[in-house]
Each structure stands twice: as C-alpha cells, then as structure tokens.
Amino acid sequence: MALFGESRDISMFRHVNRELMRDIISEQVVYYKYNLTKTNTNMYGEASEGRYFQDPVLIYALVERSPQSNPVDELGVEFNYALTFRFLVDDLTDIELVPAVGDVVMYYEGYWELDSINTTQFFVGKNPAYPYTDATGENPLEPGLDNFGYNVSSICTAHYVPADRLNIVKQRI
C-alpha cells in the first residue's frame, strides 16, 4: 500500500510550486498551440500553405537558456539559441494544454519551436493519471492508487525560429 505522496502531500507541493513560479520567480512565456486540423499539408507532409496556431496563452515557466551561437555555413551566418521551458503540469492542466513538438513559445519577443517534450518527472515514481484501473475503476492490487504520485513537469526543449518564418503577428500580448 502506498503511504507517501498522497494527494494531500501533493497539494502542498502544488502550493510551493505555484508560490515559487508565480510569486517568487514570475517568469512567463506565451504559448502558441499548433493547430493540426486547421493546417493543411502537401503530399510531403509540409505545411506549405502556412501553419495555424490556436490563441496564445500566457503561462508560467522556468526558462533555461543555453549560450547563443552564430555558426557559419555555406548558406551564411546562422543564429542558434536553444531554450528549455519547464512547465508545471498543474498549470498546463488548468488551461488544458498538452505541449507537443511544433508548438511555438514566445519569450521576450523571440519565438522558439518545441523540439522535444519530456514529461517524466514523477514524484515517488507514480503518475496519478495512470492508476492502472480495471473495469471497476480501481487498481486491483491497490485501490485508490490514483490518489498517489505527482506528475510534476513538462520539460520542453526548443530552438529559435525567426518570426518571419512563422508569420505570427503580435496582437494583444
């Protein structure tokens, strides 16, 4: 029987995380969710007619910046600037947002396209969203397992994308 990491404990974690991310660090980004159904693709799977995004949402994130670089190749001078956005899953759940590769994040007037999504930080090794329930809605070995564990974060790595490639026009934010 699970003893630690019950939802009451997790509630405390959530309070601490939100205090930390909102009141203490207060780092925000604007999230553009890629709209797959609106975006048309050609026979090569390319969004040749342009990509569509859903309305932007403002969300708290811990942003990890790597050094900028300007490699030179046969096409000229590039600009590389990778960022890692660390979101609190609770915040994502509140706004019903599931990060996916291809989504775009605006951070200080720059745009970053997500390359990878990593959602594996589970407290006490359990994600309460997957309690392995049977037909009765309970875990056969341990009823109430959905009350334990914590899916803490969604960690997204992203590369810099020039705004002209996205054609996203800032309207309100």
Add this chain to the structure above:
Amino acid sequence: MGSKLEPSFLIFIIKTLMANIPIWPGSSSFAPGDTPFGFYDTDPDFQNDADKVAKFCGLRLGYPIENVELQDINFYTAFEQAVTVYGNELYAFNVRDNYLSLEGASTGSDLNKSIITPNMVNIIKLSEQYAAEAGTGGNYNWYSGSVTLTGSVQDYNLEAWATENNISGGLEIKKVWYEDDPAISKLYSPWAGILPGAASSVGLVGVAGYGPSTNFLLMPLSFDMQNIQAIEMAQQVRVSNYTFQLINDKLRIFPVPGAGDEGNKLWFEYSIIDEKYDASITPTSRVNNVSNVPYGNPTYDQINSVGRSWIFEYTLALAKEILGYVRGKYGTIPIPGAEVTLNQSDLIAAATAEKEALITRLRDYFDQTSRQALLERRQAESDARQSEMNQVPMTIFIG
C-alpha cells in the same frame, strides 16, 4: 501568409486528480469546535483572541509575503495547546509549592479558584514514624508480652513465643523490662539527714520511694535532672547485673536465671512489623499523588495580559513547529526539472529553542513567586531596610 491565430480545438487533456488543500488565506473566523479538545471554545475571550492569534502567527511566519502552508485550525490547535501548557505549568507549580498541604485533601475541591493555606498535617504524618520508633506516639501499636523464666535457662525463643500466642507478622522488640526501679525513686530519699547528692544509696538498698520526706532544699530543676541521669548511668554501668542480648529471634538473659527466678516473668514490649507496613499505607479517595490534585484547565478570560502574552508567543512557536513539520515531511520538494529544499530545519530548530526558552522563562517567573522565594525576598528587603536605617546618625539627646 497572414496571422495564424485561430480558435482552439479540442485537445486531449489528461486530467489528473487535483486535491487542493486550502492554506492560510490571511484571515479566519473561529467557531466552537475548531480546536481538538474544545477546552476553551466557549470562552468569549478565547474566541475573540483565537482569530487575532491566528493572524499574528500568520504574519510572523511571513504572510502575505510568503505562503504559510497552514490552516486556521492549525493555529487554533496551537493556541489551545499553549493555553493548556500555561495552565499545566501554573498548576504544577502550585502543586509543587503546596503538596505537603494538599496530600489527603478532598479531590472534589476546585483548586483553580482556591487559596491554599499551608497546614501541618503531613508534616506531623512525616514525624509519626520517628514518634513510633521512640515510643511516644506514631501510627502503629506497641504491645507487651512476657516469657516465663526457667531456672538455668538463658535463651528464650521469641518466634516460638509468638507462635504459641498466635501472633503473626513478625515481631520487633522495642523494650525489655530488665531495669530496676526508676531513678527518680532513688533521688528523693525518705530518710532524714541524707542530702540529695547522696540519696541514691538509700534507693540502692531497696527502700527508695517510701516514708516521709524530712528535708527540702530548693534546687533548680536542671540539678535534679542531672542527678537522675547520673543515677541511671550508675545503675546501668556500675550496679546492674541484669542485661540481655537479642539476636534474631533469640532473647538471651544475663545473668543466667537461677532457681529463685523460676516462674518469674520477663516482660518486654514489641510491635508487629506487618502493622508497621500497613500503617504506612492509607487507602483513600482523596489526594494521594500529584495527578489527582483537583486542578482543572485554566479559565482563559481570567488570565492576565502577562500570561496571555506568553501564550501568544508559545502559540507562535508551536505554529512554527507545525509548519516546519509540514514543510519537512519530504526533504526536498520537486519543482519542474529540479528540487528545492524548504526551511523546515530552521523552523523546527527555532521552534524548539523558543519553546524551551519560553518554558524556562515561565518556570523562573513562577519560581520567583513561590512561598519560599517570596519569604526570602521579604527577608532580604527587611535586612536591606534595616541596614539602610542603620546609616542614619543616631541623635544624642542631652537632657
């Protein structure tokens, strides 16, 4: 290409179970039943102070700059405990200061609202053991018995004697009556012409205590006492041939009884050991230990501002301790992509030190008001005053 901002479509969201336990919002509203024991819930002053104390603690713990992961009921619990601890310390001090006067008192009294006047009951009880051993009182009986002497038999078994006389519980011989007549009978001679200092010689020949007194000389009482003691000592050391030896349960008589002693009785006094044990135990429904001294919880509205101030501080220390345990259940708290360590160890260390300091301060304060301390202070004041007065020059009156 134009703007690609479009309304959102349905996205697949995994809704996790989110039990959100509310934390301290900055204010509260106390209601009876909000404390674990409810000792003071109906006290209007307690009700009034509960929310103020909660606010005080919340602010002292960093709210609203920082979250305080506690609820109003945590503060109320700490508040109730602080009042109870204050009462415990206060009444434990009272019990310590008065227990000799309280042991044996009725448990039905309400000492919270009583003045305790010291009494000597238990001091006298303490003294009874000495009185009993000295044969001048006490709480168990002395009995007398005798063995019949047999010529040429020096040893007499007192255990066998006790069995013959159906006496159980173990004997403790208190006195063997082998003495001669009391020394007083040898002090005042009935015979004429003999001065007090030489009177013992008359007693020694067996005629003391008889006949009229014919000469009197007024002497101080101490003179008589000294003479009596001298006579007793002379009888025991220089004159008496009679003595005994008591080893285990065997009484050996000196000298060996002769044929003329046959049938005479040798008297002795004894007590029964079991009765001594029994005399030490008095079954009672009255106060017999510090746990049933009839003190109740304090009445909050009668605690003065000095006491309440202590209670508020102790409440804060307890709240700090609770918060420390809340923040410290897990060594680290996961945050996105990392972990943080909260200040639980600081909180618990500070709370422990503060609680200890507060208890020490309270006990010192109470101890300074103990009966002994107050009398000593009064004596010191008196001495100081007298010393001060001695500095005043004495006026020389010339008539």
